[in-house]
Structure formats: structure tokens, C-alpha cells
Amino acid sequence: MAHWLFQEEHEMLRKSVRSWVEKEIKPYVEQWEEQGEFPRQLFKRAGELGFLGLTYPEEYGGSGEDYLAGAVFFEELARCGSAGVAAGLGASMAIAAPQIYKFGSEELKQRFLVPTITGEKIGALGITEPNAGSDVASIATTARDDGDCYVVNGSKMFITNGVRADYVVTAVKTDPAAGHKGISLLVIEKGTPGFGVAKKLEKLGWNASDTGELYFEDCRVPKANLVGQENAGFYYIMKNFAWERLVMALQAVAASQLALEEAIKYAQQRVQFGKPLSKFQVTRHKLADMASLIETARSLTYYALSLFVAGEDADTAVAMAKIYACETANKVTDEAVQIHGGYGYMMEYPVQRYWRDARIGTIGGGTTEIMKEIIVKKMIK
Ligand SMILES: Cc1cc2nc3c(=O)[nH]c(=O)nc-3n(C[C@H](O)[C@H](O)[C@H](O)COP(=O)(O)OP(=O)(O)OC[C@H]3O[C@@H](n4cnc5c(N)ncnc54)[C@H](O)[C@@H]3O)c2cc1C
Structure with missing residues (x-):
């Protein structure tokens, strides 16, 4: 019997996600775990089926469903038996993209949210650093104001999708003296000079997802890539x-x-x-x-x-x-x-x-x- 929280449309969605997971994910899980990542194509497939856009409005390619639909998707995805697959898709759809959707400019939404929903771009959220985990306010990556750019220096640790992400929504200090009130979010694209992957990390679990250590060395990021307001990150x-x-x-x-x-x-x-x-x-x-x-x-x-x-x-x-x-x-x-x-x-x-x-x-x-x-x-x- 369905739980009272969910309506008929949620149960229909549950059926379709379950069948996709059974046919297109479960049989390949062992192979992807061994390879240390699942194919990029799975993002595209999830996008094609409308799953990555469930909680986003139609104007960005989503289907404008409620968070209960998102919940159903993640519950059923977990049944593939590899939390790494769920972590990879989830980091892009439910962790990185929401920052752009909720707080980013229209330009950022078109450049990053829309292709995340189709599965063409993979997103990551970079907050944690080698010396700053639970204590988010103590991050040390800086973004110095330099005309129409920020110059970013620092590193990020344990970033899900970090190795192959097309963009990383990165937490930086734009006002290092202001503690948590000096943090901003910048979208930093793969291929930006000075940004790279220091290491693909070996893990105990979540092996089908890639986890990266990232570095930023005098990396120039256009101010247009600032998410929302400066220092509101x-x-x-x-x-x-x-x-x-x-x-x-x-x-x-x-x-x-x-x-x-x-x-x-x-x-x-x-x-x-x-x-x-x-x-x-x-x-x-x-x-x-x-x-x-x-x-x-x-x-x-x-x-x-x-x-x-x-x-x-x-x-x-x-x-x-x-x-x-x-x-x-x-x-x-x-x-x-x-x-x-x-x-x-x-x-x-x-x-x-x-x-x-x-x-x-x-x-x-x-x-x-x-x-x-x-x-x-x-x-x-
Ligand atoms: C596989 C994996 C994927 C991850 N993906 C991402 C990602 O995509 N993006 C991202 O930004 N981060 C990511 N993380 C980082 C994750 O969010 C951090 O590991 C987590 O927040 C804890 O930080 P830490 O590891 O630095 O531990 P620490 O903060 O150093 O904590 C170590 C221990 O001390 C305890 N502790 C710390 N402070 C206190 C306190 N005030 N009171 C009591 N106990 C305390 C903690 O509870 C913990 O038990 C990932 C981590 C892993 C392992």
C-alpha cells in the first residue's frame, strides 16, 4: 500500500523509475563499481527520461513536479544497489544545480542549469577543503577582485563528480576577514586555466562515483559566474x-x-x-x-x-x-x-x-x- 504522503502520480513515477533502474542500471552496477565510475551517458539518459528535471520548472526543461517526486526518484534510484551511482546523479541534480536555480542569474541558469537538466553537463558542489569540513566558515580558498574577474587560489577536497564535472559551484572567500559572511559561490568551468584535478581519490565505498581533490592557482573566473550576491554564499x-x-x-x-x-x-x-x-x-x-x-x-x-x-x-x-x-x-x-x-x-x-x-x-x-x-x-x- 502506498504511503499517505504520496499521490497516484508519485506512484506512477515510482513505477517508471523502478523499471528504468531494474533494466538500465542494476545489471551494470558491478562493472561500474570496478571501473570507479558510471558512464557519462547515464546522465544523458536520466535527462532524456525527464528524471533530472523533476523538481525544476518547465521553462528550464524540467517538469515542475514537487519535492515528493524528487524523493520518489532518489528512493528508487537507491534500489540499484550502488550508492555511488545515486551520489553522482544526485550531486549534479540535487546539490550543485539547486544553487544556480535558486540564487543564480538568468544567464547562469541558461548556461548551466538547462544542460544539467538534459544531462549534457555534469555539476559538482565544492565546499569542503583539506582543512575545512564541518567548519564551513573556515574555508581558505580566496577569490580576489580583479576588474571583471575574480582570481581564485586554494583547493577543494572530497568533491563528488569532481573529476569529470563540467562545472563546480565553488565556495570561496571574497572577504577573508568576515568569516561566514565573507563566503561567495562561483561557478568554475572545466578547462578554465588554473583549475584542475589534483587527484581522483580512492574510497571505501561509493565506488561508482568519482571523488576529486581540486586545485585553483591564479584561476581567473568572470564575475558573471558569481551566484547571487557577493558574500551571501x-x-x-x-x-x-x-x-x-x-x-x-x-x-x-x-x-x-x-x-x-x-x-x-x-x-x-x-x-x-x-x-x-x-x-x-x-x-x-x-x-x-x-x-x-x-x-x-x-x-x-x-x-x-x-x-x-x-x-x-x-x-x-x-x-x-x-x-x-x-x-x-x-x-x-x-x-x-x-x-x-x-x-x-x-x-x-x-x-x-x-x-x-x-x-x-x-x-x-x-x-x-x-x-x-x-x-x-x-x-x-
Ligand atoms: C565520499 C565523499 C563525498 C563527498 N562529497 C562532497 C561534495 O560533493 N562536496 C563537498 O563540499 N564535500 C563533500 N564531502 C565532504 C563531507 O561533506 C565532509 O567530509 C563532512 O562535512 C565532514 O567534514 P570532514 O571530513 O572535514 O570532517 P571534520 O569536520 O574534520 O570532522 C571530523 C570528526 O570531528 C567531528 N566534529 C567536527 N566538528 C565538531 C563539533 N563542532 N562538535 C562535535 N564534533 C565535531 C565530526 O563530526 C567528525 O566525527 C564528501 C565526503 C566524502 C567522504
Whole structure:
């Protein structure tokens, strides 16, 4: 039965995304994980099918659906079993492009948002630096005013799509003395002299997505590439965090569900002491605990999503949902490996990947500890 939050049109969309994922993504996941990236063509295909434009208006090539449609897309995408694929598509569509759509000039929208929606351009969001992660205000990449350009110097770390992105929405300090009030966002294009990829990073999980360390050396960026107002970047970054964190929570729930399904399947097949594991009460209770955790995570995440969609203050609920859903994914995928025994440790079984992929959830997009700070700040003024 469909959840009350979603309407018939959302369930129709769910069906079509599920069928696309089953046919065009799932069969290739192992290969892409090994290659360390999925084909660029997948962005184009997702664009062609209208998925990258779900939450954007028709005038930019989108379909003008609500965020519930976006949520359905990300939930179903997670069912491909490779969080790296979801991370790559998500970083372009739901993390980089929203900054341009919500705050950028019409010119930036035409140059970058429109081709992101068609899948012709890949976007990335570059905030984190080698010495600035949770503490966004302490970024050290500078953009010096030089006539009609900014001159950018610095580096970025752990950037999803960073290696092959056509543009990076980059957080820079335009007023280094002003802390978080001196941050701006610049769209920096691939091929701009002085901008390059220092390294493609090797990771524990999310292996089908590329993650880059980027450098900027006297990189001249036209002022037309400034997103919104100078020195308003910190506010813009914070504004889109709710959606990014909701997407992470939704995907954590979907990935946990996938791990549970694998564990149930395996527990019914594997025979020890003359009976399937699913007949042992210990295993049965583990499965019941996993299902209960997932259901609680899903309810909390949908509650946060409902507030967000209604335009209410969702920050506390989103932070709670991200913590609970991502911690649940860690626990559930770990238990799924345990139920698989030694086979769970082997690369030929997907649960090892679910376990590795889940681990980033409590770190990326704001750590569990930072989410708790957000929650408590509203409790104690
Ligand atoms: C695979 C991957 C993809 C990523 N993609 C992107 C991307 O596309 N764009 C981007 O900009 N960034 C990206 N990131 C970076 C990610 O957002 C950061 O890793 C995250 O914000 C944490 O920052 P950090 O790694 O520097 O950890 P730190 O901030 O150094 O934190 C280390 C530990 O200290 C804790 N801690 C820090 N401050 C406090 C505090 N005040 N109170 C209590 N505990 C605290 C943290 O919770 C954590 O446990 C990605 C990271 C990874 C691993």
C-alpha cells in the first residue's frame, strides 16, 4: 500500500523509475563499481527520461513536479544497489544545480542549469577543503577582485563528480576577514586555466562515483559566474542543506530495505544444523529488529519530508531524520553481513557493498555530531 504522503502520480513515477533502474542500471552496477565510475551517458539518459528535471520548472526543461517526486526518484534510484551511482546523479541534480536555480542569474541558469537538466553537463558542489569540513566558515580558498574577474587560489577536497564535472559551484572567500559572511559561490568551468584535478581519490565505498581533490592557482573566473550576491554564499549553502540531507536520509532508508531483503533471501536459502537460518529464532529476531529500525527511520524521514514540502521549518526534523536513517543503515547493513556469515565478507555478494556504501551517510552532508548541534541549538537558546 502506498504511503499517505504520496499521490497516484508519485506512484506512477515510482513505477517508471523502478523499471528504468531494474533494466538500465542494476545489471551494470558491478562493472561500474570496478571501473570507479558510471558512464557519462547515464546522465544523458536520466535527462532524456525527464528524471533530472523533476523538481525544476518547465521553462528550464524540467517538469515542475514537487519535492515528493524528487524523493520518489532518489528512493528508487537507491534500489540499484550502488550508492555511488545515486551520489553522482544526485550531486549534479540535487546539490550543485539547486544553487544556480535558486540564487543564480538568468544567464547562469541558461548556461548551466538547462544542460544539467538534459544531462549534457555534469555539476559538482565544492565546499569542503583539506582543512575545512564541518567548519564551513573556515574555508581558505580566496577569490580576489580583479576588474571583471575574480582570481581564485586554494583547493577543494572530497568533491563528488569532481573529476569529470563540467562545472563546480565553488565556495570561496571574497572577504577573508568576515568569516561566514565573507563566503561567495562561483561557478568554475572545466578547462578554465588554473583549475584542475589534483587527484581522483580512492574510497571505501561509493565506488561508482568519482571523488576529486581540486586545485585553483591564479584561476581567473568572470564575475558573471558569481551566484547571487557577493558574500551571501554561506546562507545559500545552508539553504539547500535541508534537501541534500533529506535525500541522504531517503536513500539510507531505501538502502537499508535492500539489505534487509537480501538478508531475508539468504536466511531462507542457507541451511545449517539441518534447517534454514530463517528457522532460528535468533535470526528471526534480527530480521524483526532490522525491519523495525527501517520502519522508524522511514516514518521520521517522511515526517521531515512532509514539513519540508509544506514549506515549514524542517531543520530539526531533517537533522533527526538524517541521523536516524543513516545510523540505521549502518546497523542494518552490518547485521545483513552478519547473517550472511563468511559469504557476507565476499565481494560476490552485494551486502558487503551496501555495508561499505552506508558508512558515508553519517559523515557526508554534515556529520551526525553536527546534526545533533543543529537539533540542540533550537532546544537551548
Ligand atoms: C565520499 C565523499 C563525498 C563527498 N562529497 C562532497 C561534495 O560533493 N562536496 C563537498 O563540499 N564535500 C563533500 N564531502 C565532504 C563531507 O561533506 C565532509 O567530509 C563532512 O562535512 C565532514 O567534514 P570532514 O571530513 O572535514 O570532517 P571534520 O569536520 O574534520 O570532522 C571530523 C570528526 O570531528 C567531528 N566534529 C567536527 N566538528 C565538531 C563539533 N563542532 N562538535 C562535535 N564534533 C565535531 C565530526 O563530526 C567528525 O566525527 C564528501 C565526503 C566524502 C567522504
